[in-house]
Amino acid sequence: MLSSPASATTREPDDLLLRFFRAARGVGCRISPPESMDAMSAVAAVGYADKARLRDALLLTIAKTQEEKDALAECFDIFFKSPEPRNLEEAQEDAEAADQSAEEPGGNESEGGSEQYGELARMLMSGDRGAVQAAMTAAADAANLSEIRFFTQRGLYSSRILEMMGMAQLEDDIAAQQAAGNQPQRLMNARDGLREAVREMVNDAITLYTREGTEALRNDILRNVPLNRLERQDIERTRKLVGEMARRLRDKYNKPRRKKNRGRLDTRKTIRRNASWGGIPFITVWKQKRVDKPKIVALCDVSGSVARVAEFLLLFLYSLNEAISDIHTYAFSGRLVDVSEILDGNAIDKAMQEVMKTVGYGSSDYGKSFADFEDNFMSGVTNRTTVIILGDGRTNNLDPRTDILRRISERARRVIWLNPEPRFAWGTGDSEMPRYQPYCTFSRPCGTVRQLERVVVDLMEMDRH
């Protein structure tokens, strides 16, 4: 079937591993070509004989974090488990009993001699596990079980496999017995056992092979759901998704840039430049400091429905780690507080709880919060700072203090306003967005993971030369 180790030795091992890789991707292991080559060499080195060793070798070469190792171990156990049709033992015992009684004249009449049966029935009645397993594996291969993509295909694949094993003939055999007035109970039990075993094999295949497709589908849906409508059970998954995106961006934008060599004498280059003058350093060469990673000041409204979006924005930004040179975060509702330290030291969900505790759950006062910012933290904004404001701009009909936003925009390199509401809602009711917009370099709706991702990508691109 999926591949008992017994069948593993008899078939193309590479094909077997390729299918295992696909299953492994389904549980979240990223397997690049070098990893798959390593895994193949590793398996060639340890062999298939010892399952524990095979498992170790795959875990060592494929999984690159502890979580991946746990997931992969589980995947391995399902993948290399053998299908065991139930009721075979019973069928075999009975077959033996039947053989004996068949020798007695006028013996057991309930089932005719197995010589009348088709191949599958004979195989089942012989109770030969190995043969049944091999037949299941062969049928699964022929039915392309590893191509299964959706759990909705369970019935289709089960019946295909059973069909290839000769289920039609088996049913005929049973019907013929019944027509002759016999009750072939043992054969019927064996058939039910086989059905169950095939079904379980298909279920395992679903666990192994559809996860990737289902996962991608689910992530795609989650990317487009308004964050403030996320159900509790989807939040963790979405966090993971955002973490994953951030990791990709971080790898992409964190190419070496010798940030640390700033402002020191570059002896190597100095000597080289001056070699022709007999080493007297006429020209000194200094290591260059290049500022091309974003410096961010984020002001996040954490009142009401915006809080959830703030959490994801901050999760995203803070997961970028080294790819961002500096980030300072202020949270506000009725007033504004510096929450950078809380965010630096904690996992995001804990940090957000802490932030909410500090800032309070009051209704938002943009004017007062902007004034708090100007009074206490304005000096942190320089012409290299990107200021990100996240909020719905709903001021509860209080003074929006657009004058402060203007002064912020005059100091900063740029001001970006992210609004969780769709554009058509800006300016309706107490939304002051249209009055804030003139002081923003640009403003964007930002209520889904997809929109969030776009903003962050742009952010990373902006200061690159």
Place this chain on the structure above:
Amino acid sequence: MDSLLDPATAIEAVDRGLAEAGYIASRQISTAVFLAQRLDKPILVEGPAGVGKTELAKSIAAWQNIELIRMQCYEGLDEAKALYEWKYAKQLLYTQILKDKLGEVIGQTETLPAALARLHDFGDIFFSKQFVEPRPLLQALEQKDGCVLLIDEIDKADAEFEAFLLEILSDYQITIPEIGRIAAVTKPIVILTSNANRDLGDALKRRCIHLHIGFPEPRLEARIIETRVPGVASELRKKIVSFVHEVRTLDLKKLPSVSETIDWARVLLLLHTSSLSSEVVRDTLNVLLKYEVDMETVTPQVAELIDKAERAFVPG
């Protein structure tokens, strides 16, 4: 480490070799070392502090009887400290000599362009192999009999530094712009360690066998104690190990690692302890726990933990 051995025997040989060097390896650890040699791949070892990551590299070197070259990583570590540096004092000295000889040199040439060309030739000499000061990575490539190259605590170096390592990790060679490519005389066994203070890049991980060492099973840890603190009686050893095992199930700021278990066993040995009483444990708890808050959490539970530890069965 005979490449002709069948896998079971070869992995057993690793296990035995490391044990002789004083290192008690789990099945995964032995398999990782075996694969590293078969596949010519570095091992990236991750796990909490004090579980034997650094010690693994040392023990491989001891067992194979080859040099251990250690590169301790830190923030700001750069190419010059890790790969090579120009011996600039020597370069300067030579340029001085050259300057003194300048008259002679130029005197022998007819024209000014020829004189300049001559000077440039000298310039190149300053950037030849004899002016290179090898740092650990280059040293490792130059070992004739091979070596274990330990790149310790890579997570402490800047993310940028990882990029410098990629060439040496995949091809066992480095490129010096002025000299060209320098390949390993004998491929070193490369061990990188990380306490996971920051996520390492995918490119680096892809080039390595990834070994995670967690806190050991009680039975393994008992063997480690037996090797590292030989004087402790077997009964007490089991109790020490299962007590620590129980402590690790608590929600603490820093869980005690193997190194703490070893320290604790040493202290108990010095105190001639024969069994774990609440009193002795409380008096020595500071060896096991590094934070005041953790002491406060554990102290009231000592009797209960001893009780649990007594009941837990550590075979072997």
